[in-house]
Amino acid sequence: MTYFEMTKTVIKNLFSHPATLMYPAKPAKKTHLTRGHVTINPDGCITCRSCQRKCPTQAICVEVKEKTWQIDRLRCIVCNCCVEVCPTKCLAMDTQYTAAMTARAGIMKVTVSGPRKKEPAPAES
Ligand code: SF4
Numbered sequence: 495m496t497y498f499e500m501t502k503t504v505i506k507n508l509f510s511h512p513a514t515l516m517y518p519a520k521p522a523k524k525t526h527l528t529r530g531h532v533t534i535n536p537d538g539c540i541t542c543r544s545c546q547r548k549c550p551t552q553a554i555c556v557e558v559k560e561k562t563w564q565i566d567r568l569r570c571i572v573c574n575c576c577v578e579v580c581p582t583k584c585l586a587m588d589t590q591y592t593a594a595m596t597a598r599a600g601i602m603k604v605t606v607s608g609p610r611k612k613e614p615a616p617a618e619s
């Protein structure tokens with residue numbers, strides 16, 4: 495970089511806004527593709543464990559017997575893999591960023607509906 499180019503860059507930066515945002519003092523720009531945090535509709539979960547198997551950071555733990563679904567938000571890298579793989583579409587990506595937390599507060603555990611019961615076959619007449 496020549497001396498002239500460097501001076502140009504310095505002067506430009508002196509009179510332009512910073513590239514960073516004052517988040518959270520100023521709200522971050524969000525679109526429908528923004529990855530904030532994973533949410534679950536417990537009524538839709540069939541405890542198939544697909545999300546747990548697909549999660550690259552082992553952030554999800556599904557207990558079939560206890561019918562629980564758990565996420566450790568401090569492990570989650572918000573890759574969206576679990577949302578894409580869920581067969582019942584009960585997982586979703588919220589655009590709201592997760593608030594700052596401690597290790598204990600990062601774990602969210604919910605009771606889910608579990609495997610769907612088969613409908614009884616209609617009686618033959
Ligand atoms: S978004 Fe990615 S890292 Fe987070 S729980 Fe889902 S699969 Fe795991």
Ligand code: SF4
Binds near residue numbers: 540581585
């Ligand atoms: S959240 Fe979806 S992928 Fe995960 S166990 Fe439940 S139904 Fe299966």
